[in-house]
Amino acid sequence: MGHHRVKVFLRLRPSCRPSTAIHVDHAANTIRIDVQKQHGGGPPRPYNDQMVFPFDSIIQSSCQETVFDQCAKSVVEDVLGGYNGTILTYGQTGSGKTFTMTGDTKAYAHRGIVPRAIERIFAEKVAKPEAGIVVHVSYLEVYNEGIYDLLPQRRLASAVSLTAMEDNGLIEIKGLNKMHCNTKAEALKYFFEGERHRSVAPHTMNQISSRSHCVFTLFVERHSGLRTLEEVTSCKLNLVDLAGLERLKRTEVGGQAKKEAMLINKSLSFLEQAVYAVRQGTGHVPFRQSRLTTLLKDALGGNCKTVLIVCAWAEDFFLDETISTLKFAQRVKYLKTNAIINRRPDAANVERKYVREISELKQELALRDALTGRPSISYDDLTEETRSELRERIQAFLAEEAGIDSIPIENFKQVKELFCLFKEAQVSLRGELEKLLRDYGGGPDTFLNHPATDVDMNPGSTEPDDEECVGELDTEGFHVGPVAPDDARPDFPPSPHAMVRALRSPELRYEDDTVLDYEKSPPIKAAPPDLWDLDQEERNEAFLEYKRNTEDGQIQEQELRTKTSELRMRKQSARELYTTVNDSKHEIADIKKLLDSSSKAGARVEFGNAAFDEQKYHLMQRFSVARSAYQTAFQELKEVKSELDLLQQEVRDCKQKLLESFYRWFETMSAYRGDLSKMEVFPPGSLAAVTGPKQSIYKADIGKVETLPPGSPGSNMSLTNGPASLNNETAKGSTVVSQQNKMQKIKAGR
Numbered sequence: 001m002g003h004h005r006v007k008v009f010l011r012l013r014p015s016c017r018p019s020t021a022i023h024v025d026h027a028a029n030t031i032r033i034d035v036q037k038q039h040g041g042g043p044p045r046p047y048n049d050q051m052v053f054p055f056d057s058i059i060q061s062s063c064q065e066t067v068f069d070q071c072a073k074s075v076v077e078d079v080l081g082g083y084n085g086t087i088l089t090y091g092q093t094g095s096g097k098t099f100t101m102t103g104d105t106k107a108y109a110h111r112g113i114v115p116r117a118i119e120r121i122f123a124e125k126v127a128k129p130e131a132g133i134v135v136h137v138s139y140l141e142v143y144n145e146g147i148y149d150l151l152p153q154r155r156l157a158s159a160v161s162l163t164a165m166e167d168n169g170l171i172e173i174k175g176l177n178k179m180h181c182n183t184k185a186e187a188l189k190y191f192f193e194g195e196r197h198r199s200v201a202p203h204t205m206n207q208i209s210s211r212s213h214c215v216f217t218l219f220v221e222r223h224s225g226l227r228t229l230e231e232v233t234s235c236k237l238n239l240v241d242l243a244g245l246e247r248l249k250r251t252e253v254g255g256q257a258k259k260e261a262m263l264i265n266k267s268l269s270f271l272e273q274a275v276y277a278v279r280q281g282t283g284h285v286p287f288r289q290s291r292l293t294t295l296l297k298d299a300l301g302g303n304c305k306t307v308l309i310v311c312a313w314a315e316d317f318f319l320d321e322t323i324s325t326l327k328f329a330q331r332v333k334y335l336k337t338n339a340i341i342n343r344r345p346d347a348a349n350v351e352r353k354y355v356r357e358i359s360e361l362k363q364e365l366a367l368r369d370a371l372t373g374r375p376s377i378s379y380d381d382l383t384e385e386t387r388s389e390l391r392e393r394i395q396a397f398l399a400e401e402a403g404i405d406s407i408p409i410e411n412f413k414q415v416k417e418l419f420c421l422f423k424e425a426q427v428s429l430r431g432e433l434e435k436l437l438r439d440y441g442g443g444p445d446t447f448l449n450h451p452a453t454d455v456d457m458n459p460g461s462t463e464p465d466d467e468e469c470v471g472e473l474d475t476e477g478f479h480v481g482p483v484a485p486d487d488a489r490p491d492f493p494p495s496p497h498a499m500v501r502a503l504r505s506p507e508l509r510y511e512d513d514t515v516l517d518y519e520k521s522p523p524i525k526a527a528p529p530d531l532w533d534l535d536q537e538e539r540n541e542a543f544l545e546y547k548r549n550t551e552d553g554q555i556q557e558q559e560l561r562t563k564t565s566e567l568r569m570r571k572q573s574a575r576e577l578y579t580t581v582n583d584s585k586h587e588i589a590d591i592k593k594l595l596d597s598s599s600k601a602g603a604r605v606e607f608g609n610a611a612f613d614e615q616k617y618h619l620m621q622r623f624s625v626a627r628s629a630y631q632t633a634f635q636e637l638k639e640v641k642s643e644l645d646l647l648q649q650e651v652r653d654c655k656q657k658l659l660e661s662f663y664r665w666f667e668t669m670s671a672y673r674g675d676l677s678k679m680e681v682f683p684p685g686s687l688a689a690v691t692g693p694k695q696s697i698y699k700a701d702i703g704k705v706e707t708l709p710p711g712s713p714g715s716n717m718s719l720t721n722g723p724a725s726l727n728n729e730t731a732k733g734s735t736v737v738s739q740q741n742k743m744q745k746i747k748a749g750r
């Protein structure tokens with residue numbers, strides 16, 4: 001974007017009474033006006049003030065051709081180069097604006113800027129046909145604050161004012177006729193036709209005074225450029241003949257002419273304000289104050305190269321108006337615009353080029369197909385009928401009703417279409433699947449990506465995978481093994497595999513032994529040495545003796561039975577739950593298998609209205625139910641397992657307690673037996689008298705535990721849970737009775 005200063009030229013109207021106060025310096029392009037200061041209406045005094053106005057050029061007594069060359073030609077050339085341009089004439093009424101812009105029709109040499117600009121542009125068009133220059137013209141006038149089209153018909157009194165709009169930074173008149181012109185003559189014809197439609201009226205200073213501001217526009221397009229054929233430059237040249245400033249007392253008009261004059265002066269005043277605001281750079285410029293300023297917005301600071309030609313009378317009589325005109329010119333002189341070459345893609349050219357290329361390529365293909373024996377292939381766009389046929393074939397292929405060969409592949413366009421149709425099928429299928437899964441309680445990932453979140457859905461695996469578990473099972477329950485696999489994960493809560501494995505483990509298979517199996521109890525290092533002197537049968541007899549015939553033994557035995565019974569029930573529950581979990585798992589795996597095979601063999605999809613077949617629908621329902629059953633049973637199983645752990649520990653504690661108690665009792669009895677031997681209480685032949693390491697004293701005689709009444713014989717000999725002692729205290733519950741007493745009780749039918 002380039003900044004261009006507005007060029008301002010001064011054209012002085014020839015006069016037979018030139019002012020002596022006006023001095024033109026052509027070398028310096030300045031005009032000096034000697035001003036007489038007025039002092040309270042006193043007599044005129046000598047000139048005592050000077051005003052100097054510089055211009056780009058001052059034209060005096062020059063022909064029209066010179067005016068065009070000096071003032072307008074560069075702008076016209078720029079328009080041919082793609083820049084927008086505006087040439088304005090400004091000045092008091094009768095100063096020669098219309099003469100400058102339009103010229104005098106009486107003589108060809110007096111033609112003005114407009115005809116000359118038309119000539120130049122069409123000369124270029126003729127000289128450079130390859131440039132593809134296209135010209136349109138429009139002609140409007142701003143009359144009494146209305147915009148009226150001067151083409152092609154005579155403006156009627158009822159004509160509607162047009163609207164000025166801003167389009168892409170440029171002012172456009174909505175509804176304005178733009179006449180296409182092939183030749184200079186056509187353009188001139190439209191111009192002069194518009195001239196005839198202009199609003200003019202006579203007054204004392206001009207017999208054909210313009211009563212409106214007129215804008216003749218040449219729209220120039222170049223459809224080819226030096227760089228690419230796809231580019232077009234499009235710009236316009238506005239040639240503006242403003243109505244003149246009028247001093248009503250000079251023109252002496254009345255009525256309509258007076259009203260027109262007032263509106264003209266007003267609009268010119270707005271123009272001055274706009275110029276002033278642009279020059280001040282204050283931001284807001286009141287372009288919309290009047291139609292004229294709206295139309296000239298581009299020219300005063302937009303995308304345009306602008307030239308102002310001010311016309312002035314060089315006579316004393318009009319000195320004030322001349323000074324006023326020159327002052328306005330000075331303000332405009334400092335305005336800058338931002339003109340650019342207006343390029344845009346030439347859609348028509350691009351289209352023509354591609355149409356030509358496509359045509360050539362089709363010919364190439366046809367030739368190739370003919371040479372390779374494939375003359376019937378079409379490379380045109382696929383019709384809706386063809387698309388529909390392809391869609392049906394894809395459906396058949398997906399339903400495995402037809403093979404891949406049923407889908408024709410003839411050209412690239414068709415391959416692309418097939419991809420689109422497959423994508424369409426995939427989207428439709430997925431949407432329907434997600435909907436079904438939502439309806440039946442699972443998310444899409446449940447089925448598509450992760451068949452089950454907590455069970456192994458591998459149909460081939462019916463047993464838990466040991467490698468997925470951390471640690472080993474021991475005989476008592478879970479514990480973390482010494483070596484875990486590298487990819488092991490903490491198992492909280494326990495994985496279903498771990499749970500299943502634990503429940504199916506032979507070590508956990510509960511044995512139905514409510515009575516302690518002595519042989520299976522853990523090694524008892526603390527057992528009294530004498531106990532090991534007995535054989536197995538004797539040890540068991542001693543143990544049975546303790547459990548049945550001592551109070552402590554009975555209580556502990558009962559407690560153990562209760563806990564064991566509870567444990568058995570819990571294990572039974574666990575077995576049942578395990579069965580449910582496992583069954584659910586197998587069912588889920590089976591359904592998964594069926595769904596897989598159904599997808600391969602039986603899935604049917606109707607495009608645009610996708611739907612599974614009925615079998616798949618029911619499978620999905622079963623899947624949802626099985627999954628729900630699995631989750632419920634698994635949760636219950638976890639709870640039962642916790643209870644099992646606790647109960648097992650309690651059973652172990654009971655067993656240990658029973659054993660320890662038994663050991664203490666046995667030691668006490670051994671000591672007691674020794675004392676009895678020493679005391680020789682028992683009669684000869686009694687078991688108590690037997691010595692030796694393997695005496696069966698507990699088998700039949702000793703070990704019967706009874707609670708004796710205080711004071712009875714032997715009641716001072718007791719066995720307690722504490723250290724073995726034979727004292728006079730009555731034991732808490734266990735009392736060893738003498739053989740004699742024992743026999744007595746047996747006889748009494750106890």
Ligand SMILES: Nc1ncnc2c1ncn2[C@@H]1O[C@H](COP(=O)(O)OP(=O)(O)OP(=O)(O)O)[C@@H](O)[C@H]1O
Binds near residue numbers: 014311
């Ligand atoms: N430079 C000139 N040489 C010869 N004749 C001129 C020149 N300038 C103006 N005239 C004549 O002066 C008359 C008034 O000129 P013109 O109509 O161009 O004034 P204007 O500024 O357009 O006035 P208005 O604002 O009232 O329309 C015309 O007859 C025109 O031929």
